[in-house]
Amino acid sequence: MSAAISTRVHQSTLDDANWVRWSLITVALGFVILFLCVPLLLVIIQAFSKGFGAYFSALSQPDMQAAMRLTLLTALITVPLNTVFGVAAAWAITRFEFRGKDLLITLIDLPFSVSPVISGLIFVLMFGAQGWFGSWFVEHDIKIIFAVPGIVLATLFITFPFVARQLIPLMQEMGSEEEEAALSLGASGWKTFFLITLPNIKWALLYGVLLCNARAMGEFGAVSVVSGHIRGMTNTLPLHVEVSYNEYDTVSAFAGASILAGLAIVTLILKTLLEWKQQTNR
Amino acid sequence: MSQSRIMPGFRPTISFTVFYLSLVVLIPLSTLVFKSFELSFDDYVNIITHKRVVAAFRVSFSTALGAAIIASFFGFIVAWVLVRYSFVGKRFFHALIDLPFALPTAVAGIVLATIFQPSGFLGKFLKENFDLQIGFKPAGIVVALIFISIPFVVRTVEPVLQEFDSRMEEAASSLGATRWQVFTKIIFPNIFPALLTGFALAFARGVGEYGSVIFIAGNLPYVSEIVPLLIITKLEQYDMPGATAIALTMLIISFLLLLLINLLQHWVRKRSGQL
Numbered sequence: 001m002s003a004a005i006s007t008r009v010h011q012s013t014l015d016d017a018n019w020v021r022w023s024l025i026t027v028a029l030g031f032v033i034l035f036l037c038v039p040l041l042l043v044i045i046q047a048f049s050k051g052f053g054a055y056f057s058a059l060s061q062p063d064m065q066a067a068m069r070l071t072l073l074t075a076l077i078t079v080p081l082n083t084v085f086g087v088a089a090a091w092a093i094t095r096f097e098f099r100g101k102d103l104l105i106t107l108i109d110l111p112f113s114v115s116p117v118i119s120g121l122i123f124v125l126m127f128g129a130q131g132w133f134g135s136w137f138v139e140h141d142i143k144i145i146f147a148v149p150g151i152v153l154a155t156l157f158i159t160f161p162f163v164a165r166q167l168i169p170l171m172q173e174m175g176s177e178e179e180e181a182a183l184s185l186g187a188s189g190w191k192t193f194f195l196i197t198l199p200n201i202k203w204a205l206l207y208g209v210l211l212c213n214a215r216a217m218g219e220f221g222a223v224s225v226v227s228g229h230i231r232g233m234t235n236t237l238p239l240h241v242e243v244s245y246n247e248y249d250t251v252s253a254f255a256g257a258s259i260l261a262g263l264a265i266v267t268l269i270l271k272t273l274l275e276w277k278q279q280t281n282r
Numbered sequence: 283m284s285q286s287r288i289m290p291g292f293r294p295t296i297s298f299t300v301f302y303l304s305l306v307v308l309i310p311l312s313t314l315v316f317k318s319f320e321l322s323f324d325d326y327v328n329i330i331t332h333k334r335v336v337a338a339f340r341v342s343f344s345t346a347l348g349a350a351i352i353a354s355f356f357g358f359i360v361a362w363v364l365v366r367y368s369f370v371g372k373r374f375f376h377a378l379i380d381l382p383f384a385l386p387t388a389v390a391g392i393v394l395a396t397i398f399q400p401s402g403f404l405g406k407f408l409k410e411n412f413d414l415q416i417g418f419k420p421a422g423i424v425v426a427l428i429f430i431s432i433p434f435v436v437r438t439v440e441p442v443l444q445e446f447d448s449r450m451e452e453a454a455s456s457l458g459a460t461r462w463q464v465f466t467k468i469i470f471p472n473i474f475p476a477l478l479t480g481f482a483l484a485f486a487r488g489v490g491e492y493g494s495v496i497f498i499a500g501n502l503p504y505v506s507e508i509v510p511l512l513i514i515t516k517l518e519q520y521d522m523p524g525a526t527a528i529a530l531t532m533l534i535i536s537f538l539l540l541l542l543i544n545l546l547q548h549w550v551r552k553r554s555g556q557l
Contacts, residue, residue: 115490
């Protein structure tokens with residue numbers, strides 16, 4: 001259908017002149033190449049600037065390995081929690097009417113509009129040495145700030161809305177007729193969810209999980225505030241990249257960056273596939 | 283949507299939603315508000331009106347504004363080209379637009395710093411040929427924020443441009459309007475609310491951005507020090523009241539921006555007849 005439309009537009013006098021078309025394409029692509037392609041290429045060039053050997057030895061350093069493990073651990077905790085939350089919130093919001101629904105939706109989106117640094121700061125204010133619960137945790141010898149729990153909490157906050165935000169508009173649009181039909185025929189609530197709702201929302205759910213995961217693994221500002229940058233202990237991969245860069249260890253910094261850039265590329269490819277799936281499923 | 287009596291799971295899902303929301307978001311955020319009550323109003327005003335703090339706010343807002351304007355201009359052209367024209371590699375470029383959403387900000391930060399620092403390949407070129415320094419200057423912050431802003435603008439404008447009713451263009455042109463008149467009188471006014479929303483989203487994100495900025499900014503107090511960095515500096519000096527007061531001010535401004543964006547989006551939907 002789009003081909004038919006485009007030939008019609010091509011033939012009409014409505015179309016932009018050729019010189020306009022080509023100059024706009026040049027400007028747009030020039031801009032995209034300068035700001036998006038060049039940075040991506042440069043990560044690879046810098047990572048391999050001292051050869052494959054240096055690249056792989058940078059990746060196998062114990063501190064780098066510890067940073068990767070911590071990043072994976074953080075994502076493994078935060079993504080499932082926020083996914084369960086996203087599904088529950090979407091179910092409550094789209095399947096029932098209640099007062100304060102709009103407020104609830106606004107509150108769920110809140111973390112998106114808070115600066116990452118402030119997202120970290122609030123956990124320092126809560127659990128830091130001078131914080132609200134700080135002294136209690138110090139007495140019981142539990143470390144939250146400058147330790148892994150703080151990193152997990154800050155990441156939970158930052159990635160909080162991703163899944164819910166994908167599911168709410170979709171489930172709103174779908175309506176609940178199919179589920180009501182299943183329920184009135186005697187299916188249980190769980191059965192209805194797994195056999196009717198889940199198949200309908202699976203691509204959007206995966207899409208939300210994908211974005212949530214990318215942010216959980218890549219978050220820098222919030223994690224930077226609560227981590228304390230202890231090498232091999234509380235450095236996530238983005239923080240290890242920062243520390244290496246500031247110590248002029250370019251190969252390590254860009255080797256770590258190349259892993260994160262690879263993650264971003266995989267995310268973009270899966271995202272494109274999921275968008276395509278969602279469109280064809282409608 | 284009618285309330286259905288047979289639909290199960292309201293109580294458990296709403297309870298969990300509210301409980302988890304409070305635990306992860308509301309209680310932590312409220313600490314910022316309560317902690318700032320420990321300050322007297324005079325203390326608060328003193329912290330906020332300190333020269334270095336005012337300078338940081340000026341740097342953050344002016345660079346975010348500049349970046350959002352530049353990104354809106356180019357982002358509009360990119361969206362236009364992606365929707366209206368066909369060319370080789372269009373799908374690739376289309377997917378690439380979201381890179382700033384997917385690429386961790388620290389990676390963006392070190393890469394842009396490497397490109398634009400005075401010894402970097404673009405930084406050197408600009409320095410030698412145009413005597414222009416971008417890295418370690420406020421201009422560097424603008425560059426980093428343009429990178430962050432691109433998808434906000436493109437992804438807001440694109441769908442509106444896609445659904446734009448070309449019959450309006452046809453009608454205008456059959457009544458004798460030139461192509462330029464069609465663009466300025468028909469197309470642009472209809473796209474403008476979406477462009478403004480994209481601009482506001484980019485601006486709001488830019489004001490709070492940290493990771494991609496600090497490597498390229500040079501972080502010189504009064505010149506290229508952004509507000510998020512100043513908050514971290516205060517924290518590292520154990521100046522909790524300072525950090526809290528600045529953060530609260532940022533938070534209030536962010537919420538005002540959020541309100542504005544919601545009003546804008548409401549307006550966009552109303553104009554495009556979705557309400």
